[in-house]
Every structure is written in structure tokens, then in C-alpha cells.
Amino acid sequence: MDHFRGLFVKLDKDNNGFISVEELHNEMKKSGIVPTEKRVKNIIDGYDQDKDGRLDYNEFLHYMTDREKKWKIHFHDLDKNKCGLIDQEDIICLFKELGVIISQPNAKRIIQMMDKDNSMTVDWGEFLQHVILNPADNIGELVSSWKHSLVFDVGESRPLSLEFPEELSGSGMWRRFVLAAGLADAMSRTVTAPIDRLKTHLQVHGSKTFVQAFEKQRAGGLRSMWQGNAVNVLKGTPQSTLQCMIYAQMKMYTQDRTKESLSVQQRFGLGCVSGAFAHAVFYPLEVLKVRLNLQHSGTYNGMVECARSVYRNESLASFYRGFKPSLLCMIPYAGVECAVHQSIVNWAMNDPAYNSDSQLFFFSFVAFASGQVSSYPLAVIRTQQQAQAFCVASHPTSSVLQGFTGIYARHGLRGYYNGMGASFIRALPCALLNYTLTRKFEVLFNSTWS
Numbered sequence: 153m154d155h156f157r158g159l160f161v162k163l164d165k166d167n168n169g170f171i172s173v174e175e176l177h178n179e180m181k182k183s184g185i186v187p188t189e190k191r192v193k194n195i196i197d198g199y200d201q202d203k204d205g206r207l208d209y210n211e212f213l214h215y216m217t218d219r220e221k222k223w224k225i226h227f228h229d230l231d232k233n234k235c236g237l238i239d240q241e242d243i244i245c246l247f248k249e250l251g252v253i254i255s256q257p258n259a260k261r262i263i264q265m266m267d268k269d270n271s272m273t274v275d276w277g278e279f280l281q282h283v284i285l286n287p288a289d290n291i292g293e294l295v296s297s298w299k300h301s302l303v304f305d306v307g308e309s310r311p312l313s314l315e316f317p318e319e320l321s322g323s324g325m326w327r328r329f330v331l332a333a334g335l336a337d338a339m340s341r342t343v344t345a346p347i348d349r350l351k352t353h354l355q356v357h358g359s360k361t362f363v364q365a366f367e368k369q370r371a372g373g374l375r376s377m378w379q380g381n382a383v384n385v386l387k388g389t390p391q392s393t394l395q396c397m398i399y400a401q402m403k404m405y406t407q408d409r410t411k412e413s414l415s416v417q418q419r420f421g422l423g424c425v426s427g428a429f430a431h432a433v434f435y436p437l438e439v440l441k442v443r444l445n446l447q448h449s450g451t452y453n454g455m456v457e458c459a460r461s462v463y464r465n466e467s468l469a470s471f472y473r474g475f476k477p478s479l480l481c482m483i484p485y486a487g488v489e490c491a492v493h494q495s496i497v498n499w500a501m502n503d504p505a506y507n508s509d510s511q512l513f514f515f516s517f518v519a520f521a522s523g524q525v526s527s528y529p530l531a532v533i534r535t536q537q538q539a540q541a542f543c544v545a546s547h548p549t550s551s552v553l554q555g556f557t558g559i560y561a562r563h564g565l566r567g568y569y570n571g572m573g574a575s576f577i578r579a580l581p582c583a584l585l586n587y588t589l590t591r592k593f594e595v596l597f598n599s600t601w602s
Contacts, residue, residue, distance in 0.1 A: 156212075159284065170207060170208055173193050174290065216284060220280060225318040227279050237274065238263070240272070323490050332387070332589075338385045340586045342378070345380075345384065349379060351571040352380075355536065356539050380442070381445075382454075383440050387438065388453075398425075435472055436459075439473060473537045473538050475535035476552060481527045481534060484530075485518070485523040
């Protein structure tokens with residue numbers, strides 16, 4: 153019972169002999185678990201015999217005893233070699249039984265969430281303390297909470313998760329995942345390419361030209377509606393792969409130093425740095441995509457001719473036109489999406505009424521939309537600068553500030569959001585196709601190459 157008393161004292165921050173909802177909630181968050189306050193209050197209410205809104209030691213002991221009885225069986229099931237300890241291989245085996253492939257580094261991080269003595273194993277006392285602070289009622293919910301702490305990071309969903317499997321195993325699981333995600337991304341981009349091209353026209357020429365832009369696309373023939381799609385597909389998966397590799401390395405380095413789960417601020421910072429670097433490497437392809445989107449049919453005979461034309465008739469600097477607003481665009485987008493995503497999904501994941509795949513997908517889309525609204529004016533300026541020296545109607549500007557004032561002078565506040573409707577129309581089917589096809593291809597490749 154001594155470890156029960158020790159945990160009670162640890163949770164009782166103000167030393168008044170009681171554990172409040174706030175104290176229990178704060179300790180859960182320190183352990184990397186983010187339940188809703190309602191979920192924590194339900195725990196307190198369930199064992200609060202005198203109904204004073206808090207737990208004394210006897211009430212807390214009752215809660216501990218119930219959790220101990222429930223989870224003792226699960227602990228023995230997890231301990232595959234019956235040595236009284238859970239290690240990384242046990243975690244990997246558990247996920248495999250549930251049909252999920254987890255990397256060694258991620259298994260290590262799960263162990264570190266519970267390991268108090270830095271032994272890289274978890275004994276019964278450490279496991280009990282973890283499940284005391286985790287409101288999960290069964291193994292499935294416990295695994296979901298671990299996956300949640302590993303997966304939902306800034307920018308992970310387009311098109312690859314930043315939690316990229318890092319070990320190069322003989323089975324090549326990570327290669328299959330990249331191939332599956334890459335094919336899904338290519339197909340989703342191809343299906344929605346006409347909408348993406350329409351959005352580019354609206355960003356450069358203004359929303360009043362919607363009908364003209366559509367007619368222009370039709371005039372070039374059906375094939376012209378996919379102008380620039382090849383280069384868009386070419387940059388998608390490699391850019392995301394590079395970003396997730398940089399992000400994973402920085403994340404592992406940060407966690408090895410702090411021995412703690414990343415905070416929202418740290419995730420935001422690492423997401424921005426890794427995204428900015430990958431964006432800089434592949435940015436010339438983005439410029440080529442915009443040029444090909446806006447060209448009159450037949451101006452360029454493909455991506456290579458377009459690149460040669462830019463190099464010969466302009467300069468190397470033209471491959472980075474609009475890079476400054478593009479880089480600035482990432483900060484509000486990543487920050488707002490991260491904050492909204494973390495807030496909504498953390499709430500939804502801990503409420504059974506709102507944690508189905510379809511509802512979580514909807515909440516993720518709300519976060520995406522919030523990030524879009526906050527950063528879209530910079531995206532419009534970026535596209536207009538990318539189109540300079542090619543499209544007379546792009547209204548050349550040399551700075552972000554000139555871009556803001558120029559758009560307002562020509563179109564008013566509405567001009568900052570030209571093409572955003574098309575962006576939202578494209579985003580939903582694109583994300584749904586990505587989500588569905590990635591899983592379909594993973595199943596296909598795993599069954600073919602297993």
C-alpha cells in the first residue's frame with residue numbers, strides 16, 4: 153500500500169488531504185495523457201462517496217484497488233515472456249496482434265511514457281501508475297491513447313504521416329507504406345487537378361473571372377484541364393517524405409534530451425522547421441506547376457521545356473519567386489491547424505460519442521479549414537508572385553507588403569480569398585481519396601509481398 157500512498161501524496165499538490173479534478177487532470181497531462189475535464193470529473197464522481205467533488209485517501213484507495221484488479225490481467229497478457237516486465241518487443245507484439253505495424257523508435261517512446269527508472273522496461277508498479285493516470289477502460293482504449301500521442305502532429309496528414317517508420321526492416325514495411333501513400337497521393341491529385349488549376353486562375357486573375365477561367369480551361373480541350381498535374385504529382389510524396397524524415401530525426405533528438413513527450417509548441421516548431429526545409433528543396437517544382445497551370449494551351453511542351461524557358465529567359469531566382477510569402481504562409485497555417493486540431497481531436501478522442509473515424513476525419517477537416525482561412529491571403533500573394541514575368545495580369549510586386557496593398561486596392565478584402573472556395577471543394581475529395589486509397593494499397597502490398 154506504500155506506493156498507493158506515495159501516488160496520492162504526489163497528486164495532492166496543495167497537501168490538503170484531497171485530490172481535486174484539476175490536480176488529477178494536470179498530472180495526466182504531465183504524463184502525456186490529455187483527457188477531457190469531463191472524463192476526469194467522471195472518475196472523481198464515480199468514487200466520491202461523500203459527494204464533495206474530490207477524493208480523500210480512502211476514496212482514492214478504492215479507485216486504485218479497482219484499477220489494480222482490472223489491469224493486473226492485462227499486464228500479464230502483455231508480458232509475453234512472463235518475466236514480470238514489459239519491453240519494446242512486447243509493445244510491438246501487442247500492436248501486431250491488433251493489425252498495426254509500429255516502429256522500434258515508437259515502441260521505445262511508449263515504454264518511456266511509463267518507465268520511471270530509465271530501465272527501458274516497465275514493471276507492474278510503473279504500469280499501474282500509468283493506467284491510474286490513463287482513463288482507458290480496456291486494452292483497445294489504452295492503445296488508442298498511445299497511438300494518439302504518437303500520430304497527431306503538425307502537418308502529418310498530407311500525404312504522409314510525420315510518424316514515419318524509421319527502421320529498415322527486412323520486410324520493407326516502410327517502403328510499402330511510402331509506395332502506398334505515394335500512389336494514393338498521385339491519384340487524388342490527378343482526380344482533383346482541374347479544380348486545382350481553376351483555383352490558380354482565380355488566385356491570379358480574381359474571383360470575377362470564374363466563368364472566364366472555366367471557359368478557358370474548356371477551350372483548351374479536356375487534356376488541358378490537367379496542365380501542370382505531372383509536376384504536382386512529382387513533388388508531392390518526395391517532399392512529404394523528406395519532411396517526415398527531418399521531423400522524425402529532430403523529434404527523436406528532442407525527446408532523447410528532455411525525456412518527455414513533445415509539447416504542442418515543440419511540435420509546431422519542429423513541423424515548421426522540417427516543412428520549411430523540404431519546401432525550399434522542392435519549391436522550384438511549385439513555380440513550374442503554376443506556370444503550367446496558367447499557360448495557354450501549347451505554350452510549353454511539358455515540364456522540362458518550361459524549366460528551360462524560365463532559366464533562359466529569366467534567371468535562377470525566378471525558380472524561387474513567391475518563396476517569402478510561401479514560407480510565411482506556413483507559420484499561421486501550421487500554428488492554427490495545430491491548435492484547432494489538438495483541441496478538437498483531444499476532446500473527441502476521449503468521448504466515445506465523437507471518436508469514430510468519420511467524425512475524427514471531419515474534425516481534422518475543420519482544423520485544415522481553420523489553417524487555410526488564416527494563411528490564405530499569403531497563398532494568394534505567393535501564387536501571384538510565382539506568375540510574374542509570365543502573366544501580365546499577375547500585377548508584379550516585389551514584397552509581401554506590396555502584395556497585400558495591391559490586392560486590397562484592386563479587389564478589396566474579398567481579393568485575399570480568391571479561389572478559396574475551389575480550394576475547399578478540392579480538399580475534401582482529395583483527403584478522402586488519400587485516406588481510403590492509402591489503406592487499400594497497404595493491404596494489397598502487404599498481402600502481395602508478405
